[in-house]
Amino acid sequence: MNQLTGALLSLPVALWGSVAWAAEPGKADSGLNVTAIVMFFIFVMVTLGITYWAASQTKSAKDFYAAGGGITGFQNGLAIAGDYMSAASFLGISAMVFAKGYDGLIYSIGFLVGWPVILFLMAEQLRNLGRYTFADIVSYRLSQVPIRTLSAMGTLCTVILYLIAQMVGAGQLIRTLFGLPYEYAVIVVGFLMVLYVAFGGMIATTWVQIIKAVLLLTGASFIALVALNHTGFNLELFFKTAMESIKTSALADHKKIVADNKDLFAPGGLVSDPVSAISLGLALMFGTAGLPHILMRFFTVPNAKEARKSVFYATGFIGYFYILTFIIGFGAVMMVAPNPQYMDTAKGVLVGGNNMAAIHLAHATGGDLFLGFISAVAFATILAVVSGLTLAGASAVSHDIFANAICGGKVNEATEMKVSKISALVIGMIAIWLGIQFEKQNVAFMVGLAFAIAASANFPILFLSIHWKGLTTRGAMIGGTLGLVTTVTMVVLSKTVWVDVLGNKAPLFPYKDPAIFSMTLAFVGCWLFSKLDNSEQAKQERARFDAQQVRCEIGIGISEAAKH
């Protein structure tokens, strides 16, 4: 607790120090946004207060990893929605709608439709079988050491890739919004996320996520309402004004659409061929069901009933949010594109890049004060998402690798939690380092790769271990490894990395999204090598399915597990 107090006290100094530094002439990239910094500062103070309270509530491993199982379905629904509504999806999807129109909607639909399937086939099962990580479920009847190691690898790959993308995004966004230097932004984000996770565990991470989700939904609703009000809530007029507006827009994307004699209301070039379309759809849909920081949320509710309610609420909030981003994107076409104040006419992009569409619209609809609010919310969004990722990564190291794979489950809770906190610190430092290293790199492919790995390595073994009696350790190991290795290989050889990052001329693998191949290969691998597995161990593993299924279906045994 004393450590926490010390850290809390040093934070204002660190933050104000960075502000002072940024305020020096010539150091900052753009003017210092005082409103945004004050609002963000208030957010940080409130969340650190929560972390302080959460630290006093965090006594056992169950508190640390799963918020003591005391989160309600509604709260968890908000937290899940918060995990999902990252700055990338808020700014990225509204920017995609702004620049390409309908394509943005196709993307957001893909992100949403995984949720019902998670509810129908996984949510209650996750709650009934798992404790802290999704590896608990896969290793329920399979061999602990190999399965936990594989799951932890899948988790860490997903988490690190996702973290790099978030960190780089954070640095660039904060440089533009707050006028802070890139490195400072990355360090502040890394420092805060380690504080939340190491001291407040899942309780703090969940509440930070809930607060941010409410702020983001409120802010986005306000922008959308003001934009709709601009045409008196007449949708026809709203879209018509947007359509007129692109004809005179200086944005390169808009000029191209006008030159090609197209409009914003039909699919454009996002999905070029059927294989890519279906592959992207698979990665978005099933990747969600394999993201470790999302899966962990199902262990924070007391029972299966609350787990299912949380997905219902989460689907509602996320669906609503995507409808808002669609309105915001078109609102920006109508109100931001024609305004030379927001346009870098020479380059044909928005000031600060096209991802600023929602931010500029916030300024156009609510002035400087509201711009400050939305900027602070965007920063808070990044912070909340990276905290969830860090906790998922730290849990994989402490619970799966250290406590179960290395110590065979014979380790006391205090030691395990200490390992988890140290892991959070190490992951935080790695994330800061990588965030700075990747500053000038194109990291857009990393979230896609994280989703593809989640869909091809984590999801198949998790899904089959719950639903298919025949799955054996050998099948899961081979199938999961195949999924992981082929995903990474195919993405590295595809245009996104081989050409855009490594600078080669032509891609060796023709499709951007590998999921249709890698996920199929993972499932076939799991199935084939489980079928071929006639070992004594495999027989026992199949025999243990009945007990697993009983617990999975009716939740017998979970209330006992909840007590310790």
Next chain:
Amino acid sequence: MSNESVDSEVVKRVKANPKYQELVIRRSCYAWILSVSMLIIYYAFIVIVAFWPKSLGTKISPESVISVGIPLGVAIICSAFVLTGLYVRRANTKYDELIRQIKEEAK
């Protein structure tokens, strides 16, 4: 996890209970029907996007700028929410009651 696994006597009793069989079959049937519905809705949409992208750009009426793709997209988003609602409603009323009875009878 062996220290937490369910007592094998309880497993036997639960498995022998016809209500348990009923629960497993009914719930998994409903869950799969809803999952397949969602998959069909989504992949039908993706196939249209991939093969007939222009059809989504058709205007909803001659004087309108709004294309059929927009209400269709919003409808898909709503369908996801409605499907989860359908499942939750049935689970909260029917399955939870069955589970309560099975647990009671397994004691």
